[in-house]
Amino acid sequence: MSDTSFLRRVWLRQPLTDSKVDGLQPVIHEQSQDQPPAIPETQTVLLLHEARQPYRLTDSYPVPELRDDREILVRTQAIGLTPVDWKAPDFNFAIPVLPHISGRESAGEVVLNSSRASRFKVGDRVLAISTDYRDLRKAAYQQYAIAFDYNTVRLPSTLSPEEGSTLGVAFVAAALALGVCMGLDFSSVLDGPDLYTLLRELPPDSLAADIRNECLDGLRAHDRAQPGDWLAIWGGSSTSANLTLQLARLAGLRTIAVADKAKHGLRLSAPDRAARPDLLVDSHDPSRAVAIIRANMKQQQQQQQQQHEGGGEKRRRTPLRFGIDTRGRESAGWLMQALLLLGPEEGETTTTTTTAQPPPSPPATPHYDYSNSESGTDGHQQHHQLSAHLVGLTGLPKQQPEDVVFHTVPIKLFHEVPAVGEALVEWLERLLEKGLVTPPEIIGVQHGLGSVNRGLDRMRKGEISGGKLVVRVG
Ligand SMILES: NC(=O)c1ccc[n+]([C@@H]2O[C@H](COP(=O)([O-])OP(=O)(O)OC[C@H]3O[C@@H](n4cnc5c(N)ncnc54)[C@H](OP(=O)(O)O)[C@@H]3O)[C@@H](O)[C@H]2O)c1
Incomplete structure (x- = not known):
């Protein structure tokens, strides 16, 4: 029996004494004075028994047990x-x-921790983000779930559990896509992570x-996204686009x-919306959408060029070098068109492609012309051969042009590398506390684990x- 399972059983059945819980006891003892919540040995969960079947409500399933002092x-x-x-x-x-x-x-609500050093205490209201789908103890479709402390966000009193439950995965995907795949530095925003x-x-x-290449070789230092750069997101209505x-x-x-x-027009362009884009483009006719983006970027x-270069030599790269697609391979292909270099005739796209690529992990290494650099008028080092970067949340085009680097989000960084998880959750706590990040709109609340299948339908x-769509459980 693990130390923590012992703890849970002791907690349920008898008062704690210093001698029995050795080392872990003081934390629990403090909490027990506040009448810690009783933790049952079994719970109700939703189980998937087979692919293409509904989840089944199952009682008497064991409440998961803590395995180490980073878990709550x-x-x-x-x-x-x-x-x-x-x-x-x-x-x-x-x-x-x-x-x-x-x-x-x-x-x-946190009901158990195992370490005095934990960031969390019993009773804290939290958001638990479970990207670690291989560990069933951490899955959300159960009454009690384990979470790493570095994958858990303390919720401010201004947010309800429903609101808190809306933004975890989308935040992680957004932060990793921007911070890792595009190199955007968040340190100017409430001391966020670089x-x-x-x-x-x-x-x-x-x-x-399988993510090392994306993390370390997907982007050269001088190709990182900088304040003032443009980013296009295809699938702008999604939660991940919002974050x-x-x-x-x-x-x-x-x-x-x-x-x-x-x-989504009015909602997405509402002036008070935290996620309001600078330019909202209709997706109905994708080729027209690409033309609109390219014309505006030109x-x-x-x-x-007029402001800074006196109309000097025209650059073939428009200011749009970064794209994220949240819909799928087809729309990622359209977004890629918007990222391509201008051709010899202004506005004409270059379509030189490499042969069909395997799935884009690891991504291709960008091509740089180091010999052809110059100091830009905005103070940044500029290179004629800056690459464009396309992140596919759910698919990428089959053909990869030479000057567009493909990226997939290394989502497992969040739960596999504590330093990354910790940096992200502590930053999200500050962002929520200060109201700098707003949860996505809730468009439906259902009640009980038994309603999940209906929601998924x-x-x-x-x-x-x-x-x-949110499900209220307890
Ligand atoms: N790679 C990663 O690490 C990662 C991380 C997060 C998400 N994702 C993936 O990224 C995509 C977006 O995730 P999200 O959480 O942002 O999605 P979401 O908030 O559920 O939004 C998806 C959007 O797609 C459209 N949509 C909804 N249901 C649909 C359906 N049944 N068929 C086709 N379109 C539908 C809707 O837009 P319209 O009404 O405007 O069409 C909706 O706003 C998903 O495929 C998700 O699995 C990947």
Whole structure:
């Protein structure tokens, strides 16, 4: 029996004494004076027994046990449903074992920790982000779930559990896409992380082999996104786009969102919206959307050249070098068109492609012309051969042009590298506390674990659009 399972049993059945819990006791003892919540030995969970089947409500399932002092036990109060919760069973992926417990983000109350040094104490209201789908103890579709302290965010009193449960995975995906794949430094925003630097200070073998290239070789230092750069997001209505837009704006990027304006136009362009893009483009006709982006970026380029270079030699790269697609391979292909170099005739795209690429992890190494650099008028070092960078959250084009680097989000960094997880959750706490990040809109609240299947069906049908569906549990 582990120390912590012993603790839980002791806690339930008899008063703690100093001699019995050796080392761990003082923390628990302090908490026990505040009548710690009783933790049952069993709970209700949702189990997936087979791919393409609904999740089944199951009683008498063991409450998971803490394994080390970085873990806490959280009583689930609200669950944010994410697309992978229905895509995994439908397409039979990310299911390492059957029966499986799913659910990637939840908010609740800390009911047990095992270390005096823990950032959390019993009773704290938290958001638990469970990117670690291989560890069923951490899945959200259960009444009690384990969370690493470095994957857990303390919620400010201004946020309800429902609101807290909406933004975990999207925040992590946004921060890693911007900070790792594009090299954006967040240190000017409430002392946020500079993930690009942080990763290079770690021993390389602390990064899993399948993400090492993305983390260390996907982007050269002088190609990093800088304040003032433009970022385009295709699939601008999604939760991940929402968080990406918010973080990008805070760090000084200018943003373009491509979305269905008939559905989302007013909401996405509302002046008081934290995730309001600088340019909102309708997605209905994708080739027109690309033309609009390129025309606007060309105007920007001309303005910059007039202001700074007296109309000198025209650069073939427009100011748009960064794109994130949240929809899939097809729209990622359109977004790539918007990122391509201008051709010999202004506005004509270059379409030279390399042969079909395997899935973009590891990404191609960007091509640089180090000999051809000059000092830019904005004070940054400029290179004629700066690359464009395209991040696909859910797919990338088959053909990769030579000057566009493909990226996938190394999401496992969050739970596999404590320094990264910690930097992100502590930053999110500050952002939420100061109101600099706003949770996505909640467009539905359902009640009870038993209602999850119904919610996922609504997501399958495309009924949940432009916000989050949340399930209230406890
Ligand atoms: N690689 C990673 O690490 C990572 C991390 C996070 C998310 N993702 C993936 O990124 C994508 C976006 O995630 P998200 O959480 O931001 O999504 P989301 O908030 O659920 O938004 C998805 C958007 O897609 C559209 N949509 C909704 N249901 C749909 C359906 N059944 N079929 C087609 N379109 C539908 C809606 O937009 P419209 O109504 O405007 O069409 C909705 O606003 C998902 O595929 C997710 O799995 C990947």
